[in-house]
Amino acid sequence: MPKIIVVTSGKGGVGKTTTSASFASGLALRGNKTVVIDFDVGLRNLDLIMGCERRVVYDIINVINNEVSLKQALIKDKHCDNLYVLPASQTRDKDALNLEAVGRILDELKESFDCIVCDSPAGIEHGAFSAMYYADEALIVTNPEVSSVRDSDRILGILAAKSKRAVEGLDPVKEHLLVTRYDPKRVAAGEMLSVDDIQEILRIPLIGVIPESESVLQASNSGTPAIHLEKSDVAEAYRDLVARFMGDEVPMRFTTAEKAGFLKRLFGGR
Amino acid sequence: MSLIDNLLDYLRGDTKKTAVVAKERLQIILAHERAGRNANSPDYLPALQEELLAVIAKYIHVDRDMIKVQLEKHGDYEVLELNIMLPEDKRAGA
Numbered sequence: 331m332p333k334i335i336v337v338t339s340g341k342g343g344v345g346k347t348t349t350s351a352s353f354a355s356g357l358a359l360r361g362n363k364t365v366v367i368d369f370d371v372g373l374r375n376l377d378l379i380m381g382c383e384r385r386v387v388y389d390i391i392n393v394i395n396n397e398v399s400l401k402q403a404l405i406k407d408k409h410c411d412n413l414y415v416l417p418a419s420q421t422r423d424k425d426a427l428n429l430e431a432v433g434r435i436l437d438e439l440k441e442s443f444d445c446i447v448c449d450s451p452a453g454i455e456h457g458a459f460s461a462m463y464y465a466d467e468a469l470i471v472t473n474p475e476v477s478s479v480r481d482s483d484r485i486l487g488i489l490a491a492k493s494k495r496a497v498e499g500l501d502p503v504k505e506h507l508l509v510t511r512y513d514p515k516r517v518a519a520g521e522m523l524s525v526d527d528i529q530e531i532l533r534i535p536l537i538g539v540i541p542e543s544e545s546v547l548q549a550s551n552s553g554t555p556a557i558h559l560e561k562s563d564v565a566e567a568y569r570d571l572v573a574r575f576m577g578d579e580v581p582m583r584f585t586t587a588e589k590a591g592f593l594k595r596l597f598g599g600r
Numbered sequence: 601m602s603l604i605d606n607l608l609d610y611l612r613g614d615t616k617k618t619a620v621v622a623k624e625r626l627q628i629i630l631a632h633e634r635a636g637r638n639a640n641s642p643d644y645l646p647a648l649q650e651e652l653l654a655v656i657a658k659y660i661h662v663d664r665d666m667i668k669v670q671l672e673k674h675g676d677y678e679v680l681e682l683n684i685m686l687p688e689d690k691r692a693g694a
């Protein structure tokens with residue numbers, strides 16, 4: 331059965347697009363035929379993070395308006411074989427994303443893909459709603475920060491009450507907590523909510539913890555999803571996330587601050 | 601807070617860390633917001649809360665934040681929960 335997975339959060343800037351790019355790439359690396367869709371109409375960015383911005387010709391709105399076929403709009407990823415990107419439109423407005431049309435596109439994608447990853451825009455309005463409405467599963471991207479946790483709770487409320495699965499009385503959307511931009515040092519100092527705190531508050535199963543890292547900027551600079559980085563905590567954390575999503579038992583990592591060794595304490599550095 | 605207070609807190613080790621404050625604040629506000637969006641919370645609840653508040657205010661001065669009306673489901677039956685936090689001095693006198 332093909333799966334529709336929404337990457338959502340309510341709040342902006344928490345790491346949805348970064349996560350969508352790496353998660354979709356990871357799914358493809360594990361052999362799933364995967365498409366990642368940018369729902370942020372008007373503020374498209376997934377193409378830049380995936381490094382395919384110069385190959386965008388058509389977008390999701392062209393498909394919705396029947397101007398081109400899905401096949402014409404899909405862009406093949408340059409890093410993975412099984413991965414395609416469906417970009418958002420940069421010029422049209424969000425209202426073009428009507429639920430019925432989005433449903434039609436998703437149905438067509440289900441015929442040829444195993445995993446459909448929907449990168450949601452911020453907010454709870456039109457674009458965000460159409461990204462989550464058809465979801466089977468949801469990655470709730472949350473930063474260890476009060477406003478992000480509150481917004482995630484709001485999104486969980488909407489998934490539970492207004493998603494297609496809720497409205498039609500089917501099994502509820504399967505929710506996964508993904509904590510991103512986590513800084514174990516600050517948690518240890520009592521300056522940042524811990525993963526346990528966030529999980530206790532939101533009461534959904536934890537699927538991963540992505541540490542705060544400078545390498546994310548390097549990945550976006552070069553248009554390479556962070557999961558492909560060598561020797562990077564973030565890449566490993568995203569690979570763990572994908573493995574857990576696929577059902578592997580993988581212990582949580584990057585949740586505790588490593589004790590700085592003597593030399594490191596003496597000379598600093600990270 | 602004065603320097604002395606800070607120092608005493610430090611020595612006693614009981615400065616509340618901001619992460620603890622964040623967690624407490626979130627638990628309170630989210631409990632409130634979840635109750636508000638609960639689909640089967642009947643629409644007379646806000647009005648009931650207002651009227652109760654008016655009655656109580658005739659006798660005691662209570663803050664609007666100090667009263668909570670909530671409908672909770674326990675198995676097959678529902679419990680209407682009314683919580684009023686009385687101000688310190690009133691509690692002592694009564």
Ligand SMILES: Nc1ncnc2c1ncn2[C@@H]1O[C@H](COP(=O)(O)OP(=O)(O)O)[C@@H](O)[C@H]1O
Nearest residue numbers: 342343344345346347348511540541542543546
């Ligand atoms: N784990 C991380 N460590 C450091 N910076 C990150 C991390 N994840 C995301 N960022 C940065 O945060 C910003 C917002 O990320 P983005 O994925 O665009 O968020 P959203 O799609 O939720 O708005 C970007 O500048 C991105 O590089």
Ligand SMILES: [Mg+2]
Nearest residue numbers: 346347370375
């Ligand atoms: Mg984004």
